[in-house]
Amino acid sequence: DIQMTQSPSTLSASVGDRVTITCRASQTFSSWLAWYQQKPGKAPKLLIYKASSLESGVPSRFSGSASGTEFTLTISSLQPDDFATYYCQQYDSYPWTFGQGTKVEIK
């Protein structure tokens, strides 16, 4: 199984901050990685697919990148609506696996 290690687990930031979340895979794979945003009591929402492609309707302040086994989600200027938990997920091979999540809190 591919293990996804996400960091940090919690992040305190202010509106307007640039925020970076990292996900490291236990082995190399093609860019079949997605990022999701989840708010309390709601289903996850797809933000980024194939490591760096922006899902339709998602604001352009969200971006993704990949380098080897490290994947990064960046929010260029944090907005009030962005305070949530974020998960990475590999869909290169079964079982699909998620990172443990990063909660973005208000500083």
Place this chain on the structure above:
Amino acid sequence: QVQLVQSGAEVKKPGASVKISCKASGYTVTSYYMHWVRQAPGQGLEWMGIIYSSGGSTNYAQKFQGRVTMTRDTSTSTVYMELSSLRSEDTAVYYCARQYNGMDVWGQGTTVTVSS
């Protein structure tokens, strides 16, 4: 509008089974794979398995092998997930999610509580 609507909350006793439905609308259910993901209270997301669009074959996470069954009814565009031999650790919100560029459309979630 593409959407997945899941059945309502369930309360089950240990050892029982639960069957959750996920009704698709706005697209052809035979054109996309469907996944099931669960989330225990305060915890992260856990992939359970997939039911393929063609023929309805399945692939389950090892953890759930022997306890989970995913099926579909193409006539009603509904996918089902049944989990048997429930234990307290199965208390969670269960989601269905359509596969497209990862999982692009999710159901609203079904809460399953396992308690004696």
